[in-house]
Ligand SMILES: [Zn+2]
């Protein structure tokens with residue numbers, strides 16, 4: 001663990017009216033952040049010897065980060081990013097220094113040594129969007145692993161030895177004794193999966209159940225069929241969560257290995273999106289096995305054909321949750337008449353609210369024995385080998401590649 005040399009608590013910065021105090025840290029050895037500039041150029045390691053924690057801030061030493069699909073898209077140049085920046089937003093770590101009054105999402109004080117995960121976003125808590133319960137879309141939002149490098153917040157991404165976690169972040173203490181590979185993906189993939197199913201179940205209760213409006217004599221409804229498109233970390237997690245909630249899940253992915261994995265995450269049937277309608281591996285056949293038309297479709301791949309499939313296959317009153325479309329892609333045609341006549345709901349889910357992060361952490365802690373969550377992180381690389389790790393993450397194989405800062 002890094003030694004923190006005599007953390008010095010000094011008075012409020014000159015010119016501020018805040019009554020809070022700043023914590024000045026000199027760290028030896030200095031924390032290192034991997035700075036990304038442009039496609040094709042390797043990361044540069046940058047030392048950050050001093051960190052100033054404002055009230056509510058934390059300094060966390062990263063135990064393990066995982067490479068999210070969006071990191072891969074950014075480094076390929078598939079989508080724009082303000083550079084230079086420190087990528088990475090899925091990680092777990094231990095608190096090494098605490099700013100004045102820093103608290104976890106449940107209001108308890110954060111203490112040095114605590115193991116934590118934290119939200120992808122830093123939110124102000126005061127704007128109209130925060131007030132509407134959408135802190136992930138705060139009008140002043142900052143995102144870990146997404147911001148241009150700036151003086152005073154150099155440690156802004158997970159591909160670093162330490163992350164400077166800022167006030168306004170949802171911090172969730174997590175189990176001390178779990179494998180870090182279970183916990184690192186919680187702050188993006190797992191929490192987004194929870195948010196996707198939360199959005200779906202607001203329209204269609206996943207466990208089926210009886211419609212309250214149907215009266216006391218109504219028969220119990222058959223289990224809901226959930227169609228999941230894309231067997232990445234989000235899709236597989238959705239499969240497990242929906243199965244836990246009593247749904248029957250069909251997972252669609254072109255990769256046979258991913259389909260096999262999906263079956264272990266609860267899918268009662270899997271399908272290849274390229275298979276002919278009458279083929280054994282077709283979506284039609286898989287839905288038949290599962291029990292009919294899906295009332296929930298979660299699109300987690302971002303492929304326009306999969307978005308179309310989610311929209312067209314839903315049964316009456318169904319809901320399509322679009323999660324995967326986080327990079328530019330051709331527009332998808334919408335048959336408005338069909339949406340109207342089937343009473344279909346389309347919801348977009350991007351990132352998540354703090355309650356989803358809490359639920360994601362508890363899901364992993366509770367259910368890692370039931371589902372092969374630990375297998376989602378295959379290879380690991382050292383922080384210095386981040387470029388090789390991203391290359392590996394971009395090729396087929398493991399759902400996530402881990403990045404582990406070297407022991408120092
Ligand atoms: Zn992500």
Ligand SMILES: [Zn+2]
Pocket residue numbers: 123124125126127128129130131135137138139140141
């Ligand atoms: Zn806000």
